[in-house]
Amino acid sequence: MGREGEPIPEVKAPEGPKGVINVPQRLLMGPGPANANPRVLAAQCLPLLGHMHPPFFKIMDEIQAGLRYLFQTESKYTCLMSGTGHAGMEACISNLLEPGETFVVGDKGIWGLRVADIGERFGAKVVHLKKDAGHTFSYDELKEAVEKHKPAALFLCQGDSSTGVHQNLSGLGELCHKNGTLLIIDTVCTLGGVPFFADAWGIDAMYSGSQKVIGAPPGASPLFFSQRAVDKLKSRKTKPISFCWDLNLVGDYWGWYNSRSYHHTGMVSTWYAMREALAVIGEDGLENLWEKHQRLHNELWAGLKEMGLEPFVEDPAERLVTVNCIKVPPGVDWKAVIDYAMDTYNLEIWGGLGQTVGKIWRVGIMGYNATPGNVELVLAAFREALKKQGKLPDRPFLT
Structure with a gap:
């Protein structure tokens, strides 16, 4: 309230949120966050x-x-x-x-x-x-x-x-x-x-x-x-x-x-x-969770290798099971694959971060999202996106 005789400033019209918030449904299979239970x-x-x-x-x-x-x-x-x-x-x-x-x-x-x-x-x-x-x-x-x-x-x-x-x-x-x-x-x-x-x-x-x-x-x-x-x-x-x-x-x-x-x-x-x-x-029990994440990691890589895709981390003993890093083959548009997954399936996968930008894709298998169905959906998105670029799953990638 202003001092006596001072006019009160006019309140501006609201420019912020209006109505009920609208959030799209996404399946978050990148490096995080993952979907919550x-x-x-x-x-x-x-x-x-x-x-x-x-x-x-x-x-x-x-x-x-x-x-x-x-x-x-x-x-x-x-x-x-x-x-x-x-x-x-x-x-x-x-x-x-x-x-x-x-x-x-x-x-x-x-x-x-x-x-x-x-x-x-x-x-x-x-x-x-x-x-x-x-x-x-x-x-x-x-x-x-x-x-x-x-x-x-x-x-x-x-x-x-x-x-x-x-x-x-x-x-x-x-x-x-x-x-x-x-x-x-x-x-x-x-x-x-x-x-x-x-x-x-x-x-x-x-x-x-x-x-x-x-x-x-x-x-x-x-x-x-x-x-x-x-x-x-x-x-x-x-x-x-x-x-x-x-x-x-x-x-x-x-x-x-x-x-x-x-x-x-x-x-x-x-x-x-x-x-x-x-x-x-x-x-659920920690031992069961550890086993599940390892199993689904193995299932993901079995499907990726059928497409000719290779892990970024060469030594299996050093390979992370929760965030899986996949080499981008020569001649492949890595971002087009990510965009296809989102546009077609509302599925999030990510590219690299820091020194790995443009070199890898990152697929998360974490917590509530760690299910066989989600792994299959990721594999389907890769198959279809690579086919769209003329890279058939049953053919090796060419330089």
């Missing part, structure tokens, strides 16, 4: 609770129990960061590294590049450990880097969705601990689809995303800290630079330190969805 989506329609209400704390406790099963850990230090996988990424780096500390980053795709960038922004001395796209690091390569640099932390991406590689983590926890190094792992596109054992493998920090194998909407980043990681957090000489991601504070909201204090408004409806997604995972 309807049971999970329905949970978001439940009544809102206050983010400090006891019934909501009970839901948060159930989420933590579900995460402990998913991570295969006994650690009490599990939670959801309010945001996508980048929230967990920044939380691990900003809490576990202080300015001037050495940080060895496994750089074999876009996610290593991003972690290195974030590490530098927080003042770490980043050592880039590089690998060509489509390949992973050997144990000996990682051992040499850790023993040479004695870093505060080593970062690796278990599954890189930009290149389709699956990094072997066996023995790395023991290696890191012998050298006073924390082991930080990205599992955004792998968690729930391939084996992961936080405790048995000696992982110190791990973050993931809700929108892929877990089968929930984007907006939650599952996170795990070991006792070693929390000890590092508590012994810092400086406060974590980010207030938003400070796990002294966020952890207290989640009950890590035997209390519950306000830090921010928890994402109430998103947490409902995650609670349901974790319940579905528990009902």
